[in-house]
Amino acid sequence: MASELKNDRFIRASLRQAVDVTPVWMMRQAGRYLPEYRETRKRAGSFLNLCKTPELACEVTLQPLKRYPLDAAILFSDILTIPDAMGLGLNLVEEVGPQFDSPVRTAGEIKALSVPDPESDLGYVMNAIRLIRKELDGSVPLIGFAGSPWTLATYMVEGGPSKEFGLVKGLMYDDPESMHHLLGVLADSIILYLNAQIAAGVQAVMIFDTWGGILTTTSFQQFSLHYMQKIVSQLNRQYDGHVIPVILFTKGGGDWVKDIATTGCDAIGVDWTKNIGIVRKEVGDQVALQGNLDPCVLYASPEVIQQEVAAVLESYGRGHGHVFNLGHGIHPQIDPENVAVFINAVHELSGQYHI
Numbered sequence: 001m002a003s004e005l006k007n008d009r010f011i012r013a014s015l016r017q018a019v020d021v022t023p024v025w026m027m028r029q030a031g032r033y034l035p036e037y038r039e040t041r042k043r044a045g046s047f048l049n050l051c052k053t054p055e056l057a058c059e060v061t062l063q064p065l066k067r068y069p070l071d072a073a074i075l076f077s078d079i080l081t082i083p084d085a086m087g088l089g090l091n092l093v094e095e096v097g098p099q100f101d102s103p104v105r106t107a108g109e110i111k112a113l114s115v116p117d118p119e120s121d122l123g124y125v126m127n128a129i130r131l132i133r134k135e136l137d138g139s140v141p142l143i144g145f146a147g148s149p150w151t152l153a154t155y156m157v158e159g160g161p162s163k164e165f166g167l168v169k170g171l172m173y174d175d176p177e178s179m180h181h182l183l184g185v186l187a188d189s190i191i192l193y194l195n196a197q198i199a200a201g202v203q204a205v206m207i208f209d210t211w212g213g214i215l216t217t218t219s220f221q222q223f224s225l226h227y228m229q230k231i232v233s234q235l236n237r238q239y240d241g242h243v244i245p246v247i248l249f250t251k252g253g254g255d256w257v258k259d260i261a262t263t264g265c266d267a268i269g270v271d272w273t274k275n276i277g278i279v280r281k282e283v284g285d286q287v288a289l290q291g292n293l294d295p296c297v298l299y300a301s302p303e304v305i306q307q308e309v310a311a312v313l314e315s316y317g318r319g320h321g322h323v324f325n326l327g328h329g330i331h332p333q334i335d336p337e338n339v340a341v342f343i344n345a346v347h348e349l350s351g352q353y354h355i
Ligand code: CP3
Pocket: 026, 027, 028, 029, 030, 031, 032, 041, 047, 074, 075, 076, 077, 078, 079, 080, 092, 097, 098, 145, 161, 208, 210, 329
């Protein structure tokens, strides 16, 4: 029996169907800008404990929805759960970011990796999804996610965040065969992981290709897009009588949207550096678009936030197929009051584009 959603604007817009107003959610909507998140994080003891305790992951997933009329929830987790399950040993170091105890840098280390089993190795994620679905009770859809193979590879090879990506790009140029092997294992892992998330109850999935934009056009196609396409082609796109929209987000991928649209995804996430109306002209009616307010707009006054929201709506223009979002994650320093201004502005100003 298919479960019905009370608010399905996000799903409808992702599939380019008619909506009354433009749906909106925010990347990193459950996070440190919320005092209640910081409180739960403290109680959890560590970021990983928070991710691995379904009751706490559920609690923080729901926190932004209690404050704002968001049109979707996103699972609280992290893209680095897969390398963690592969045995790399993930730690989140304050002021530094994620770090792996055992990065993979040699052909031998790459060959030794195996695909994690989603239910036994990442069961905490599936348990969180089942709990969140129960608590949401059909109010809004739940988005599941994974990192792209390339983006996960950057963290696994560098061992943590990087500015220049010398190790991972060096490996790509010097030993493309090993790099393709790594990306293949990651793609297979992500396919199983996202299909398990869908079976557990997520109603849309998003792939975060945060570091696709550091590649040349040719290497983006070979080392990132090719593997995202493989994932898109093997996801269960129908579940429980509903279509599961698939969103691909390559940060810095504005020049490549036409290629990204050919993967068969339903929607493309767009960062703030490119005008969303121009992107819409380029992709035509192939896909929906998600984005793309500059996250730094939320540092400004309510008047400026409203103007900038209006400008993004106007750039996209009339008609369906727009999911409003920031062009990347919300910053931890943002005042939660400004988020309310942003979310309300999208709903209040977008009705005229859907008549
Ligand atoms: O969007 C959401 O609200 C859902 C939760 C979510 C997190 N990470 C929680 C998180 C999602 C979707 C992610 C994805 C993620 N994780 C990405 C891709 C999205 C993007 O932002 O480009 C990446 C690159 C990561 C890897 C990662 N995890 C980094 C670089 C960091 C540290 C950066 C930082 O903000 O400190 C994390 C930790 C992390 N993941 C935090 C949160 C809320 C901060 C943890 C904390 O200190 O409480």
